[in-house]
Structure formats: structure tokens, C-alpha cells
Amino acid sequence: MKTTNNAFLKPAVAVALSTLFLAACSGGKEQGGAPAQGAPQAPAVTVQTVKAEEVPMVVELPGRTSPHLIAELRPQVTGILTQRAFNEGSEVKAGQVLYRIDAAPYQATFDSAKASLARAEANVQVARLKAERHADLVKIEAVSKQANDDAQAALKQAEADMAAAKAALDKARIDLDYTQLKSPIAGRIGRSAVTAGALVTANQAQALATVQQLDPIYVDLTQSSAELLRMRRELEAGRLKASAKGDVPVKLVLEDGSEYAAEGRLALSEVTVDEGTGSVTLRAQFPNAKGVLLPGMYVRARLPQGTRSEAILVPHKALSRDARGNALVMVVSAEDKVEARPVQVAQSLGSNWVVTGGLAAGERIIVEGLQKVRPGAPVQAQEAGPSAPAASDAPAAVAAK
Template sequence: MTHLRTLLLFVLGLAAAACSSPDQSPQGQAIPVRTITVAQADIDNVLELPGRVEPVRVAEVRARVTGIVQQRLYEEGTDVGQGQPLFRIDPAELRASYAQTQASLERAKATAANANAVVQRYRPLVEENAISGQEFDAAQAAAREANANVAQIQAQLKSASLQLGYTTVRAPIAGRAGRAAVTEGALVSQPEGTLMTRIEQVSPIYVSFSQSATEVLQIRRAIAAGELALSADDAVEVRLVFPDGTEYEIPGLIEFLDFTVDEATGTIELRAEFPNPDGLLLSGEFVNARIYAGKATDVIAIPQAAVTVADSGGTVMIVDKDGKAALRPIKLGRLVGDKWVVESGLQPGDRVIVSNLQKLQPGMPVQIANTPNGRAAAPAAPAAKAD
């Protein structure tokens, strides 16, 4: 029986040893932690919003004459210059119409010249009463009608020339030409305005996004109260992050802020302009925009990892005057990058714990393992050898 009792105590001792965690610190032993010392500073006021890339200008290239497409003169998806030929429409019918109008003009000019000559011959005769005034008036009327007919046909010839020129379809703006909407042999119509292709100007390029009207109002109030400082020229910088997490290297600037609130969403539209020399930003692409709306002055910001967020607000662990961990409730403001702005609950000089938080409980003694600026403490110098 004594042997059985000894064996049972031995097994229970092993089980207790197995259940104890090596991470648990012995009672009363200080846990090493890293801390930061709270201080007021100026930080970038960064807003992160989803945005969509849009071309600066879009031109729909449509048929201005009716005819059969003879040839596509550009390469789809390439950059084209303003005025560059894109399509050729069969000009044969319009050339014939132009030639016919030109012939009518020559005939009208001949008729007008003859009518004007009659007026010149009748002028001295009517002064000598060799012909009646009625005959002279009739000759003048005929000359005026002939001259008007010449002017009318000249206008028709100009219109025919324009129509003939429209058989070469040109780019109205410089930009990137899309897919052709028609092929060779297709009939295009001027009354219907047949779409032939689209051109988008993508350098520079726009990125549009929407911001809550409430947040825009808060920013304006912060600027008015001096809590938010803009640059000297009031320029608001924007940087883009692609869906894969990489950042677009060239920053842009806000160039448009709508003053109308969308009734359906309660947001205000903003737009930034970006250089796009290499065409990396594609029209219709979704990106994340980081808007640097000035600098928040004299604020307290602490690392996100140091904050525990709950429904009631945020809490942090600090080192109290006795060198022990203490729980401190805080009021959180905006999340800027990887830091929380703290509106209340912390004062300059407080030491916030940023490591080993999972091992801490309020009242546990801690050992600060870094210098006040947050860097790791230097190792102790080796002791001098005794003589």
C-alpha cells in the first residue's frame, strides 16, 4: 500500500509539472518589457480612401459622313496624336458630288459674268434714254440673282469639300486609342453618328474618390482652430497604393473638391491629378489613395500594437510609479498609418508598454528593457579585472 501511494504521488507530480507553462513567470519576478515615453508631436494627417482611375479627357470618334470603311489607319491600344488619321471612308461618292458642285459653280459664274456685263452696257444707254428704266432695273435684278447663285454654290462647294475631308477620320485629341468599333467594309452613318473608336487622355490622369461630408467638415474646423496645419500653398498631396500593396512612385495633388453633398451617400467627391508618363495607371483601375491633409499639431500618437480595442474604447498598459503594470483606458481618435491618435487618457511622460502584453496583468512588476526613447538598452560594460 505504501508503495502504491508513493507511485501515485510521483505521477501527480509529473502531471503538475507538465501542465505548468514555461512562459509563466515565478510569483513576484519582474517581466521584461519595452516601452515608449508619451510625448506630443506633429504628425501627418493621413486619410485612406478607395479611388478609381479616370482619364482626363475622353473623346468618342464618330462618323461624320455616310460611307463604307476602307481602312483602319492606327494600331489599337497605342497613343495617337491630335489630328492623326484613324480611318479612311470610301470617298468616291463624295468626290463625284464635289466635282458636280464645282461644275455648277463654273456655270453659275459664267451666268453671273454675262448678267453683270449686260448691266454695264445698259448703264450709259439708260442715261441717254436709249432704253427704258424698266429694262435697266430688270438687268440689275438678273445680275444680283446670278451673283447670289454663285455665292450659294460656293457655299455648297465648301460643304462638299468638308464632307470629302471627313472621309479621313482623324483623332480629335491626343491620347490612347482603344479598340476599333468598326471594321473594313462596314457601313457607317452620319445621321446615326456611328461610333468608330474612343480616345482617352491618360497622361496626366485623374483619380476620383469620395469622402464623408462629416469628415470634411471636421477637417475644415480643425484647420480653422489651428489644430491642422496645411502647407504654405495649401496643396494637398495624395499617394496611391495598388491592389497588390505596391506604391505608385509619383505623388499627385488634389485639384477638385465638389461643394455638393451626394444625397444618397452623404459624401463629397474629390479628384486628384497624377503624372502618368509610363502609363502605369490604367483607366477604370481601383486603387487606395492616401491623402496627406496637412499635419496634426501637438498630438499624442502611440503604436497600434500597444492598444487593445474594445466596444467601450481602447486600453493600454502603462508602467506606474511603483514599477508595475497598470491598465489605462484611453479615448482613440484617428488611425494614422500604424499609430493611433489618443484624444484623452494619456499625458506626456507616461510610459506605455509595447511588448509582452500577453503575459501582463495589472499589478505585475515589470522591468523596462529599453531606454526612454524606445531603443533597446545597451548591454552593461564588462567589469574591470581585479589586480
């Protein structure tokens, strides 16, 4: 009997459990109601209304520092170096003696040339007296014309010998002076390539040392010719306004990212384009009294290139790029729908991009919540707080490459 009862109970229990499950599900629908049939709620985003304003155009160019003046010291005479008269890395003055070469042989040559000149001067005196006497005697026919001509020729030969002796003395004096190597400019001297006791030769290829004037100092910059052409077209079209001042101020950013304290000026611009690189060389000059800038340093220079009117500032975080690298911003329309808008970017200005095309003043762009939206979808737009600093208050602008 027990086995029979269990056989009948199992189907009954299963039916009862199924009934309870269906009732629970039915009850849940009745309690919770039917699921919502409308679209999901639009995401909330923060927008910023853009406006047109006047923005300074500043281009950032790479460059290297170079000395204002540079002089390589090479001996003009051959001899043994007897003294190095400077400390390596120190400041030297123009005309300061830096090296001394053994002067004994050149002093002897100078003394010999001086004696030769004295002998030549004495010979000239004798020849002049003889020529004057013969000139008087030939008038009264006391001597022959041939003797007078010989006396006059001897005088001229003696004068020529004296001139040659003077030249030899000057050459000996110059060589004697060259035994002291003097700095042709004031500046900082580098390490010495030789020490006392070394044999140096006249006009040798290796420089003994190099003196560089570093205050002021030059910065050589390169700018593409294409960028120059673009700027010229925009000036002609009136989209850029050139500065009224003749000089161009230049600011410098050092290798560690810090800004150089002193402001420089543009010194020259090359009139030819480098065929290999397609760029033009610009040279700026900076004061360097503290010696912060050293030759060969890599720097970045910022040069103003006019003012762009009716430009629009877009925060960096509001701009993205597509797979092709084109700049995009998300615009919220009047119907609160998202539109992906391609824009043209000219430069970076502080925490903003300077947009020159694709946006109009008064349009709203999404600055926060970009990850929650897609083109064509509705959004709940909320205006952002105070906008980024104006162009006049922002840091120096950098042209977009």
C-alpha cells in the same frame, strides 16, 4: 489457527498504513513549511513612456483612374469602310488617319458642286455687265426704269445663286474630308468595333474606336463631407496647421499595395456634395509616361491635410478595442497598477497609432505582456528599448476611418 491469525493481522496492517500516511503528510508540512499566505507575485510587463510631438495628418482616399482626354470616333458620313489604318492598342497622333470610307460618291458630289459654282460665277459676270449698262442708259433715258430695275435684280439673284453654289461646294468638300476619319487627339487607341467592308452611317450610336490620352492621367477620389467638416473645425481650433504651399502633393498606392513612383498634384475639388453618397469628389493629376496607370484602375491616394501638434504615438500592439469597438490602452500608474484607458485615435502612422485624446505626455503604456494583466492589478514595469521612428521618419500616415 491460520484463519484466526489472518483476521487479526488485516486490521493491524490497515492501521499501520494509515499511521505511515499521516506521518508522511505531517512530515511534508514540516519539511516544506506552511504555504504562502500573501498575494501572488506581480507579472512583469514592458512599458513605453509616451511623449507629445508634431505629426503630419494624411488621409487615404479610394479612387479610380480616368483618361486626361478621351475621344470616341464616329463617322460623319455614310459609306462602306475601305480601310482601317492603325494597329489596335497603339499610340496615335492628333490628325492621323484611322479609317477610310469609300470616297467615290462624295468626290462626284464635290466635282458637281464645283461645276455649279463655276456656272454661277459666269452668270454673275453676265448679270453684272448688263446691270452696269442699264444703269448708264437709264440716266439718259435710253432704257426704261423698269428694265434697269430688272437688270439690278437679276444681278443680285445671280450673286445669291453663286453664294449658294459656294456653300454647296464647301459642304461637298467637308463630306469628302469626312471619308477619312482622323484622330482628334494624341493618345492610345483601343480595339476597333468594325473591319473593312462594314457599312457605317453618319452619327451612328456605336463608336468605331476610342482614343485616350493617358499621360498625364487623372485619379478621381471621394472624401466624405463629414471628414471635411471635421478637418475644418480642427483648423479653426488650431489643432491642425495647414500647409503654406498652395499646391497639394498626392501619393498613390496601387492595387497590389506598391507605391506609384511619381508624385501627383490635386487638380480640383468639387464645390457640391453628392446627395446620394454624401461625399465630395477630388481629382488629382499624375504623370504617366511609362503607361503604368490604365483607365479604370482602383487605387488609393494619400493627401496631406495639415500638421497636428501635441499628438502622441502609440504602437499598434499596445492598442486594443473593447466590445463596442472603442480604442483602449493599458496605462501603468505611479503605484505600478494597471488602468484601462479609453483613447481617441486620429490616424495610423507607420507602426504607430496617432492618439489625440485620453493620454498625456509622460504616462506609461504597456506594449508587451498585455495578456498577463487586468485593470487594477499590480505589475512589475520595465521600460522598453528605443521607441518607434518619429513622425518625420515614418511612412505616410493614413487617417483612421
